[in-house]
Amino acid sequence: MNLQYQVNENPPTLLSIGLASQMVLLTIAGIVLTPAIVIQAGGGSEGYLEYAVFAVLIISGLSTILQARPVWRLGSGHVLMMGTSGAFIAVCISAIEHGGPFLLGLLVLTSSLVQFAFAAKLSLLRKIFTPTVGGIVLMLIPVTVMPIAFDMMSAVAVEHQSFNAPIVTLITVLVGVGLGIRAKGLLRLWTPIIGILAGVCVAIPLGMFDATKVNAASWIGFPSFNNLEFNFTVDSTFWVLLPSFVFVTIIGMVETIGDSIAIQRVSQRELKAPDYRVVQGAVAADGFGNLLSGLMCVVPNTTYSSSIAVTELTGVASRRIGIFIGIGFLIAAFVPKLQTLIVSIPTPVMGGYLFIILGMLFVVGMKMVARGGLDYRTGLIVGVSIWLGVGFQFQYIFPNLFVGFWGELFQNGMTVGGLTAIFLTMLWHITSSRTRKTQTVLNVESLAVLSEFIEKYSAAWKLPETVQQNLRLANEETLSLLRNQSSEGVRNIQLSFRKELNIIALEYLVSANLENIEDKISILQEAPNEINEDDFSLKILRHISTQVEHQKYFDLDIVTVKVKT
Numbered sequence: 001m002n003l004q005y006q007v008n009e010n011p012p013t014l015l016s017i018g019l020a021s022q023m024v025l026l027t028i029a030g031i032v033l034t035p036a037i038v039i040q041a042g043g044g045s046e047g048y049l050e051y052a053v054f055a056v057l058i059i060s061g062l063s064t065i066l067q068a069r070p071v072w073r074l075g076s077g078h079v080l081m082m083g084t085s086g087a088f089i090a091v092c093i094s095a096i097e098h099g100g101p102f103l104l105g106l107l108v109l110t111s112s113l114v115q116f117a118f119a120a121k122l123s124l125l126r127k128i129f130t131p132t133v134g135g136i137v138l139m140l141i142p143v144t145v146m147p148i149a150f151d152m153m154s155a156v157a158v159e160h161q162s163f164n165a166p167i168v169t170l171i172t173v174l175v176g177v178g179l180g181i182r183a184k185g186l187l188r189l190w191t192p193i194i195g196i197l198a199g200v201c202v203a204i205p206l207g208m209f210d211a212t213k214v215n216a217a218s219w220i221g222f223p224s225f226n227n228l229e230f231n232f233t234v235d236s237t238f239w240v241l242l243p244s245f246v247f248v249t250i251i252g253m254v255e256t257i258g259d260s261i262a263i264q265r266v267s268q269r270e271l272k273a274p275d276y277r278v279v280q281g282a283v284a285a286d287g288f289g290n291l292l293s294g295l296m297c298v299v300p301n302t303t304y305s306s307s308i309a310v311t312e313l314t315g316v317a318s319r320r321i322g323i324f325i326g327i328g329f330l331i332a333a334f335v336p337k338l339q340t341l342i343v344s345i346p347t348p349v350m351g352g353y354l355f356i357i358l359g360m361l362f363v364v365g366m367k368m369v370a371r372g373g374l375d376y377r378t379g380l381i382v383g384v385s386i387w388l389g390v391g392f393q394f395q396y397i398f399p400n401l402f403v404g405f406w407g408e409l410f411q412n413g414m415t416v417g418g419l420t421a422i423f424l425t426m427l428w429h430i431t432s433s434r435t436r437k438t439q440t441v442l443n444v445e446s447l448a449v450l451s452e453f454i455e456k457y458s459a460a461w462k463l464p465e466t467v468q469q470n471l472r473l474a475n476e477e478t479l480s481l482l483r484n485q486s487s488e489g490v491r492n493i494q495l496s497f498r499k500e501l502n503i504i505a506l507e508y509l510v511s512a513n514l515e516n517i518e519d520k521i522s523i524l525q526e527a528p529n530e531i532n533e534d535d536f537s538l539k540i541l542r543h544i545s546t547q548v549e550h551q552k553y554f555d556l557d558i559v560t561v562k563v564k565t
Contacts, residue, residue, distance in 0.1 A: 004315040007078055007267040011318050019316055020324030027083055027304060028332055029193050029342055030357075031060055034084035035299050036343040037350055041089075041148050042096030050223045052101075053339045055296040056084050061329030063289030063301060067282065068322025073119075073554060076282035078263045079311060079322040080256075081304040082289050083329075086357050087252055090144040090414070091244045092299050098237040101297040102230045107241055109294025111249040115287030118253055119280045123553040127429055128422060132378055134254030136421040137247060138365030140389045140414045142358040149358060152351030156208065164206045165348040172199030172352030180356075195356065199349035208346045217340040230297065247418040249290065252302040256286045259303040266308055267317035276553045381424045389417025434461070435498040442491040442510060447479050450495050454506075457497050467504065467565050470544040474506060474561045477537035482510055482559070499565075503546065508559040 005011045011019075035052040038044075044052075063082035066075045095104040118125060153169045154161055176195025183191055203209045260282035261274045282303065290300040311317050332338060369382055391397040393413030436457050440449045454475055458468045475495075482493065496507040541548055544563060551558040 003266075003269050003317060005318045006269060007317045007319055009318055010320050011316055015316070016318065016320050016324050019310075019321050020328055023081060023307075023310060023321070023325050024328035024332065027081055028057075028329070028338075029196065031056055031083040031329070032339060032342040033345070033350065033353065034086060034089065036345075037148075037152070037354060038089055038092045038299055039096065040347070041152070042093040044096050044101070045229060047224065047229070048101055049343060050336075050339075052298045053343060054223045054333050055298045056293070056301070057329050057333035057339075059289055059292045059296065059298070060084070060301060061326045061333065062292065063285055063326075064329060065323055065326030066285045066288060067303070068319040068326065070281050070285070073281055073284055074288055075285045076260050076263070076278045077319060078260070078267055078278065078282075079307050079317060079319060079325070080259060080263055080282060080285075081307045081322070081325055082286070082301050083304055084299050085252060085302040086145070086354070087138065087141050087248055087255075087302070088300050089148070089354075090141065091241060091248055093148065094244075095241055098241070099234065100229075100231045102232050103234060103238060103241075104299070105294050105297030106234060106238065107245045107294075108290055108298075108300045110242060111245040112287050112290035112294055112300070114246055114249055115253055115283055115290060118250070119284040119287060121555075122257075122276065122280050122283065123551070123556045123558060126551075128426060130425060132369050132381060133418065133421045133425055134251050134258075135365040135367070135369030136382055136385045136389075137251040137414055137418045138255075139362050139369075139386060140393075140417045141248070141251075141365075142362045143390055144393055144413050145354070146358055149351050149354040152347045152354065155347045155351075160206070160208055164203075164208055168199050168203045168206065168208060168346060169348040169352045171202045172196065172349050173355060175199070176352070176356045196345060196349055196353050199352055200345060203346045203349060208348070210344065214337065214341050214344055217337040219337050220334055221336045222334070223336070243415045243419075247414055249300065251418075252300070253283055253286065255305070256282050256303045259305055259308065262305075262308045263311065263317075266311045273550055276551050280554055377428055381421060381428070384424065385417045385421040388420050389413035392416040435496055437494060437496050439492060439494040442479075442482060442493040444483070446483075446493060447476060450475055450479065450493075453495065454497060461499060463504070463565060467563065470563050471504060471506065473540055473544055474563055477540045478506065478508060478559060478561055480537045481541075482508065502565050504563045504565055506561045506563070508557075508561075510557045510559070511555070 010016075032053050035056050036049060039049045039052060060081075060083045064080070067078065067080040067082060069075065070077050091107075092104055095107055154165055156165045172195050175198040176191055179194055180191040200209060257279050260279045264274055264278055265271070286302060293300045369378070374382075388397070390413055393416075436453075438450070438453045440446045451472060454471050455468065458471060463471075492511055494509040496505070496509075498505045498507065541561060545561050546564050547560070547562040549558075549560045551560075
């Protein structure tokens with residue numbers, strides 16, 4: 001990739017505005033269509049829809065700016081666009097159907113608190129909420145939402161159902177999918193919007209598009225808050241829907257983690273290990289956006305993966321672009337004619353668009369599972385979780401057994417499949433590895449303490465002498481590197497000694513802000529002739545280990561050294 005501007009470099013203002021305008025045009029339809037689909041399918045009022053479109057654009061603008069320009073620990077410091085997500089469509093429709101905007105807001109607000117907790121302690125949850133778990137729930141979302149898309153395709157007047165609605169839907173899907181298969185580069189990002197335009201162009205001569213509201217809407221203005229009606233009562237439905245909201249929020253967080261790792265990779269010229277402090281900031285900013293969404297009683301938001309694709313295509317990763325994108329969303333919030341045009345799209349077109357988006361979402365889930373590694377055990381977890389979710393979603397599994405509160409809870413495929421995936425993942429980690437832990441103070445004496453610990457379990461597990469020697473060397477050189485960087489105050493260190501199949505993993509947890517060892521090994525490989533005092537330790541680690549990984553969090557540094565048995 002030819003990167004012209006890194007994240008901390010500023011391109012010319014005109015170039016920044018041009019690229020930001022392109023991104024706003026690319027994503028605004030998706031941001032506005034999600035609340036339109038949710039509110040129309042959930043039976044919300046037109047006044048609420050007008051308000052919700054305004055609110056989601058304001059929230060998207062503010063959270064996108066926060067991602068680009070962090071405040072304290074909120075924000076990634078990179079170009080990560082924020083907007084509404086199709087993953088929340090099913091649960092948000094249920095919330096509006098059962099309790100209206102207030103119930104939706106309360107659920108979004110409550111689930112956003114989970115993101116703040118996860119962002120603060122992300123290091124402790126890295127082995128539970130894995131890409132496999134996230135991918136499973138993402139694949140179950142289309143299972144729950146696709147019936148809604150099919151209903152929207154035929155949700156028109158009787159005279160349009162026999163021919164007009166099917167042909168409009170068909171054109172929308174054919175153009176969107178066909179162009180998506182053939183298009184390359186930047187054009188591929190525009191294919192869903194081009195499909196929508198094609199469907200609308202067919203719907204107009206067939207009398208399915210009413211431009212009356214679009215013509216009546218003003219170019220600049222505010223929504224009419226007088227038409228809002230909120231029911232401020234909450235019943236047991238809140239507790240029934242809360243697990244689903246928490247699950248989808250967690251899955252959105254997993255996707256944000258992936259996006260924030262990927263945007264680091266494409267935003268700098270030198271390849272470096274991911275900085276998980278950036279990841280924590282991205283998740284916290286996502287939580288802040290959802291907190292605002294809850295307070296304003298609208299659908300929640302998440303990061304857009306298109307940020308990475310466009311950065312790769314343009315070679316411009318400057319955070320200035322993110323700020324201008326956020327400003328563009330804020331400006332669009334005060335253009336009612338544009339908003340009305342988008343929400344006036346005929347339902348067969350919206351159904352076709354949702355069909356394409358859900359298909360892409362299913363593939364994103366597949367890719368997320370594959371990224372986490374797909375072997376026999378992972379395949380078993382995926383298969384069991386997916387089919388249990390499908391079975392409970394459509395009430396194929398003992399429908400008379402679960403009634404009342406539990407019946408409503410277990411009729412949600414995302415909840416059942418997600419819980420199953422988490423349970424099986426935890427069971428796998430508990431049963432598939434042998435782990436021993438110890439803790440001491442990071443100083444000169446810690447070498448003897450940890451060496452004795454490693455030798456004790458190496459002998460107990462009857463590891464070959466060559467492996468024991470490699471483990472002793474790995475421990476000695478890793479501690480040397482850690483001690484050289486930890487001169488301030490007393491630092492505790494915890495060592496996990498873990499055996500998995502043909503790998504022994506030494507995992508060091510240090511409460512310190514260290515220079516990334518993984519990056520130092522990469523630099524050593526690129527510049528072998530440049531020597532300093534740590535390079536001998538780095539060379540030994542590189543030689544005797546199969547992998548060295550260094551994850552940096554705000555509260556913790558985790559260094560993992562893997563040695564083959």
